[in-house]
Amino acid sequence: MKEREKLKSRLGFILISAGCAIGIGNVWKFPYIAGKGGGGAFVLCYLIFLVILGLPVMTMEFAVGRASQKSPVKAYQALEKPGQKWHIHGYITVIGCYLLMMFYTTVSGWMLHYFYLTATGKFAGLDADQVGGVFNEMLSQPLVMAFWMIVVVAIGIFVCSRGLQNGLEKITKVMMIALLAIMVVLAINSVTMDGAAEGLKFYLVPDFGRMKELGIGYTIVTAMNQAFFTLSLGIGAMAIFGSYIGKERSLLGESANIAVLDTFVAIVSGLIIFPACFTFGVSPTSGPSLIFITLPNIFNHIPLGRLWGSLFFIFMTFAAFSTVLAVFENIISCGMELTGWSRKKSSLVNLIAIILLSLPCVLGYNVWSWDGFSIFGGAVLDLEDFLVSNILLPLGSLVYLLFCTSRYGWGWKNFKAEANTGKGFKMQEWMRVYLSYILPLMILFIFGYGIYDKFFA
Numbered sequence: 292m293k294e295r296e297k298l299k300s301r302l303g304f305i306l307i308s309a310g311c312a313i314g315i316g317n318v319w320k321f322p323y324i325a326g327k328g329g330g331g332a333f334v335l336c337y338l339i340f341l342v343i344l345g346l347p348v349m350t351m352e353f354a355v356g357r358a359s360q361k362s363p364v365k366a367y368q369a370l371e372k373p374g375q376k377w378h379i380h381g382y383i384t385v386i387g388c389y390l391l392m393m394f395y396t397t398v399s400g401w402m403l404h405y406f407y408l409t410a411t412g413k414f415a416g417l418d419a420d421q422v423g424g425v426f427n428e429m430l431s432q433p434l435v436m437a438f439w440m441i442v443v444v445a446i447g448i449f450v451c452s453r454g455l456q457n458g459l460e461k462i463t464k465v466m467m468i469a470l471l472a473i474m475v476v477l478a479i480n481s482v483t484m485d486g487a488a489e490g491l492k493f494y495l496v497p498d499f500g501r502m503k504e505l506g507i508g509y510t511i512v513t514a515m516n517q518a519f520f521t522l523s524l525g526i527g528a529m530a531i532f533g534s535y536i537g538k539e540r541s542l543l544g545e546s547a548n549i550a551v552l553d554t555f556v557a558i559v560s561g562l563i564i565f566p567a568c569f570t571f572g573v574s575p576t577s578g579p580s581l582i583f584i585t586l587p588n589i590f591n592h593i594p595l596g597r598l599w600g601s602l603f604f605i606f607m608t609f610a611a612f613s614t615v616l617a618v619f620e621n622i623i624s625c626g627m628e629l630t631g632w633s634r635k636k637s638s639l640v641n642l643i644a645i646i647l648l649s650l651p652c653v654l655g656y657n658v659w660s661w662d663g664f665s666i667f668g669g670a671v672l673d674l675e676d677f678l679v680s681n682i683l684l685p686l687g688s689l690v691y692l693l694f695c696t697s698r699y700g701w702g703w704k705n706f707k708a709e710a711n712t713g714k715g716f717k718m719q720e721w722m723r724v725y726l727s728y729i730l731p732l733m734i735l736f737i738f739g740y741g742i743y744d745k746f747f748a
Contacts, residue, residue, distance in 0.1 A: 295360055296455040298535045303460040305545065306467040307620075308532050309552035310613025312522045313470075315398060315582075317553065318610060321517060322494065322561035323577035328510040329502030331495050334558065336511055340518035341550055344733060347726055348524045348688045349546040350710050350718065351695040356533025357542065358701075358709040362624040363527025366534070367694070370701045377700060380690045385625045387526030387683040388618050392645055394652040394675040395618070396447075399611035400439030404429060405583060406604035409590065412597055419588050426583040430656040437653050444645050447615045451623050452638035455535060459620050463613060470609040471556075473602050478562040480599060486570030494565040512740060519737055520680055521553055523614070525687025531621045544715025556610070563603070567593075582607065619645075666746070681741035689734045696727040703727070 298304045325333045359369035364385050367378035408414060414422060429435060450458045481487065502510045523529070533542070567589045568575040576585055590600035619641070626637035651659065655671025667673040694700035703723055711717045 296535065297537070298460055298532070299456045300460075301536075301540065303456075303464055304532055304536050305548050305552070307459065307463045307613075307617055308529060308545075309549045310463050310467050311528050311532070311617030312549060312553040312614075313556045313610055314395075314523070314614045315402075315607065315611050316517075316521060317557040318560040318564075318607065319578050319581050321521070321557040322564045323575055323581065324513055324517060325561060326494050326565065326575060327501070328505055328513060329498045329500075330493060331497035332499055332502045333510060333514055334495070335497065336514035337518050338554070340515045341521075341554065343725075344515065344519050344730070345522045345524065345550055346543065346546050347722075347730060348692060348734075349522055349529055349549065350542045351691045351706065352524060352527070352529040353533035353542045353546065354695065354706050354709040355691065355701070356527075356530035357536060357538070358705070360534050362534065362628045363530045363621065364625040365628050366527075366530055370705070371694075375699075377690070377694050380687065380694075381527070383683065384525075384527030384530075384687060385622065387679060387687060388528065388621050388625075389645070389648060390675055390683070391526065391528075391679050392615065392618055392622070393648045394672040395611065395615060396443045396645065396649045397436060397440045397652045397672065399443045399608065399615055400436060401429070401579075401583065402604055402608040402611050403442060404435065404439045405587070406601060406608055409587070409597060409600040409604055414587050414591055414600070415597070417591065422587050422591065423584045425587075426579070433654055433657050436656070437650065440649050440653055441646055443612070443615060444642060444649065447612070447619045448623075448638050448642040448645070450616055451619045452635055454634065455620070459616055463616055466609045466613060470606055470613070473606040473609075474556065474559045474563070477599065477602060477606065478559050481563045481566040484566045484570040484593075486568075486572075487566035490565035490567070490569035491562070493569065494561045515733070516737060516741070519688075519734075520684060521557065522550065523684070525684040525689075525691065526679070527687075528618055528621055530691075531624055532617075538712045540713040541715035541717055542710045542713075543718055547716060677745065681738070681745060685734055685738035685741065689731060689738075692726065692731055692734065696723070 298307070325337070327333075328336075355366050355370065356363070359366035361369050364381045365378075367381045371377045408425065414425070417425070450462045452458065482491065564575055564581070564586070567573075568585070571589050571592060573585055573589060575581065586603065587600060590596040590603070593599060622641055622645075623634065623637045626632060626641060627634060630637070632640070651671045652675060655661075655664070659671065664670055664674055667677045695706035696703050707718050707720075
């Protein structure tokens, strides 16, 4: 039997896993909801939930991967008892990864397109309405969106086809270090702007009045949701990297390192956005309008705006691309284990499959636009995002959790032994009651609230 590939270094594992967790949500969602939810008050709630919700589930995903030495599609089969059916979730994780890439590749293409537009000076001289028009024009052009989506898929598959160490690890290390460096440069530039003090106060100083205005319960639930969804848990995206590392470090400690990097990116994104918005008297928005309308307008008005705008969209491209590469690795690895194909063959088949699967998202803004999608947000992308974020991530996390804590699964004893192997933070025996009985209820609440919020609120 061919020996399983391994990552070359601990730094590679941390940066790839953090890259998988760090995505566009860190930038276009976190700062906005933090500002709206009371600044530092929201951030505090978020950090608490990150520790009590995100870290345990991430540790479990890593443990299942490392103990099984398999990709997520086969991991349960290596650990479950004869006759058990946990492995069905293994197949669902692969579906989840494909579904995520069906829209994430398109959004990553948007970032590349906007880098090209900014770097070539296409926004120069446009007023606010015209900048907004550029985004709508892009959405109405299926060929432009398809071109950039195919570029993203082709580069991502090519990197992964070169192997774990020579492709994914080498490229992700460079990309993630560049991403962090660009963020720091952008943040320093932002905090030197005239309105920086006001923007930073709004963002970071706890304001319980604003929190109350929004609703304390609502703010806490929003913080819980953001802490849960930020780490991309539940579809095996992390489990695969657990299978590529040795036993030198305990898994709770490694999960903490990844969560710290993810949080750093989310918080520094706010340091880039709020000073700029307050300097130019622009209300910080959430989602695509922040990235593709609000910020390009600001870059149009600041000295060296073309440079800062180009740097920002390179940072956004890296943030999106780090997730794409990590999930592609998962998909390619699962393909290899299910079929016995070589890495090159699995890469080639998935190159074609992911391009075809991504086309509905591209066409959902123009050729296939339909009013029936309005309940999800308006487009095919919103339906795909709903299925991943509101169904597969919470329910998948619940399956990992029950598998690792229940005697009908892998069991607490086996999980704890695997998680605690190596140097670093350890899972403690007293955590068992919380992880077995309280955390599953919290995840069920997140799932139920997501459904209620989408259809009944």
